[in-house]
Amino acid sequence: MKPPPFEYFRPETLGDAIAILDRTDNAKVLAGGQSLMAMLNLRYVFPDALVDINNLFDIAGVELDRDRIRIGAMTRQRHIELDDALYRSMPIFREALKLVGHRQTRNRGTIGGSLCHLDPASELATLALLLDARIEAQGPAGARQIPVDEFITGFMMPGIAHNEIVTAVEFTPWSPTHGHAFMEFSRRHGDFAIASAAVLVERDDHGVVTDAAISIGGLGSTPQRHAAGEALLLGSDGSRDAIEAAVEDFGALEMIGDFHGGAEYRQSVARVMLRKALDTALSRAAQKRGRLNA
Amino acid sequence: MHEVALLVNGEARRGSVEGRTTLADFLRHELGLTGTHLGCEHGVCGACTVLVDGASVRACLMLAVQADGAIVETVEGLARPNGDLHPLQDAFRETHGLQCGFCTPGMLMTIVELLRENGAPTEAEIRDAISGNICRCTGYQSIVDAVLKVAAEDRGAP
Numbered sequence: 461m462k463p464p465p466f467e468y469f470r471p472e473t474l475g476d477a478i479a480i481l482d483r484t485d486n487a488k489v490l491a492g493g494q495s496l497m498a499m500l501n502l503r504y505v506f507p508d509a510l511v512d513i514n515n516l517f518d519i520a521g522v523e524l525d526r527d528r529i530r531i532g533a534m535t536r537q538r539h540i541e542l543d544d545a546l547y548r549s550m551p552i553f554r555e556a557l558k559l560v561g562h563r564q565t566r567n568r569g570t571i572g573g574s575l576c577h578l579d580p581a582s583e584l585a586t587l588a589l590l591l592d593a594r595i596e597a598q599g600p601a602g603a604r605q606i607p608v609d610e611f612i613t614g615f616m617m618p619g620i621a622h623n624e625i626v627t628a629v630e631f632t633p634w635s636p637t638h639g640h641a642f643m644e645f646s647r648r649h650g651d652f653a654i655a656s657a658a659v660l661v662e663r664d665d666h667g668v669v670t671d672a673a674i675s676i677g678g679l680g681s682t683p684q685r686h687a688a689g690e691a692l693l694l695g696s697d698g699s700r701d702a703i704e705a706a707v708e709d710f711g712a713l714e715m716i717g718d719f720h721g722g723a724e725y726r727q728s729v730a731r732v733m734l735r736k737a738l739d740t741a742l743s744r745a746a747q748k749r750g751r752l753n754a
Numbered sequence: 755m756h757e758v759a760l761l762v763n764g765e766a767r768r769g770s771v772e773g774r775t776t777l778a779d780f781l782r783h784e785l786g787l788t789g790t791h792l793g794c795e796h797g798v799c800g801a802c803t804v805l806v807d808g809a810s811v812r813a814c815l816m817l818a819v820q821a822d823g824a825i826v827e828t829v830e831g832l833a834r835p836n837g838d839l840h841p842l843q844d845a846f847r848e849t850h851g852l853q854c855g856f857c858t859p860g861m862l863m864t865i866v867e868l869l870r871e872n873g874a875p876t877e878a879e880i881r882d883a884i885s886g887n888i889c890r891c892t893g894y895q896s897i898v899d900a901v902l903k904v905a906a907e908d909r910g911a912p
Contacts, residue, residue, distance in 0.1 A: 464774065493815050493817075493820075494797060502796055512817075512819075538809075563883060564800065564812050567810055568815065648885075
């Protein structure tokens with residue numbers, strides 16, 4: 461179908477964009493458009509106005525410091541996927557981005573747009589939660605940073621006001637010896653995942669897990685941290701038994717079924733993805749630690 | 755209405771569009787470039803893939819007004835003005851990469867972007883690149899063969 465009529469604005473500055481949002485009822489921000497345009501074409505949404513932020517070039521780009529990764533909200537997904545410095549620091553970004561849609565959608569789609577759309581299976585939201593990202597938003601009252609667990613307020617509900625725009629996402633990189641994995645299952649490559657598992661781990665010279673983060677996408681109404689699994693891994697030897705314990709203990713996770721897959725099926729898929737992701741991340745961490753000591 | 759001026763296949767084009775007009779509809783209805791096909795109109799099928807400033811995009815997921823000032827390439831721009839086919843189009847013909855032809859313009863534009871980035875893609879890279887282009891005839895194998903053929907010719911193989 462075709463989009464319903466709307467008023468179209470393309471401000472040249474962030475201030476103008478916020479001012480338009482502030483004074484306009486029922487306006488939506490148009491970032492990369494890879495979800496919003498589809499929803500407009502299907503007439504799932506009827507905004508009175510679109511505020512196109514594609515000319516806000518200041519809020520695009522990847523900045524990498526030793527202790528901070530800052531990605532502008534309008535950075536295209538394909539740009540993040542191909543950024544070599546980011547890949548060397550945190551290879552999980554490329555691994556996750558390769559699973560986001562297809563090259564044509566990644567050429568337009570942005571990190572800020574993905575986070576604000578907040579699909580439960582969104583790889584970027586799952587990754588942001590895994591990395592305890594801080595989401596920077598700007599509104600009439602100025603800029604603020606929102607911890608990702610406060611930003612994710614519910615099913616496709618980002619924690620920002622109607623007159624705020626997400627401008628950047630900040631992450632803290634892990635040590636050079638961390639292990640990573642992002643695994644998901646979808647019926648066709650590029651579809652929304654039935655379930656996904658993202659894992660980061662650190663191990664010491666004896667193989668003991670000294671840090672662990674696990675994020676599960678697709679299973680519930682939002683991406684979720686698997687805190688019980690993290691606790692079980694921490695201090696363990698990272699063996700098969702430790703992996704199985706973390707995979708088994710899904711009690712605290714929300715599970716929702718839909719016509720793509722029932723709750724039990726999603727849980728079963730999430731467990732398989734988590735088992736594979738833990739296995740891969742733990743062996744990558746061991747390898748990196750081994751190379752460091754070689 | 756919004757005035758737009760853009761370069762389409764090397765030609766300066768202008769138009770007056772509603773905010774809600776997609777780039778795909780503008781190309782087809784205003785400029786008469788019906789080579790860009792529309793299948794699903796929600797970004798899944800890939801038939802409407804065109805290049806905007808060199809990057810492959812879904813023309814159904816972009817507004818025409820957003821292409822103001824852009825360089826747009828569509829399937830009509832692939833063949834030479836004298837009618838000689840683009841090497842990729844030739845390879846599609848040679849390997850039977852077309853069946854009904856509906857997905858072909860999107861496939862071609864996606865692969866043009868791939869080959870500009872990487873003149874010698876592997877079969878896996880080709881399959882990954884066209885994963886966002888659906889062929890209802892399921893003729894993927896001969897499409898992959900066409901790309902491998904062009905890549906091999908590029909390297910001077912027979």
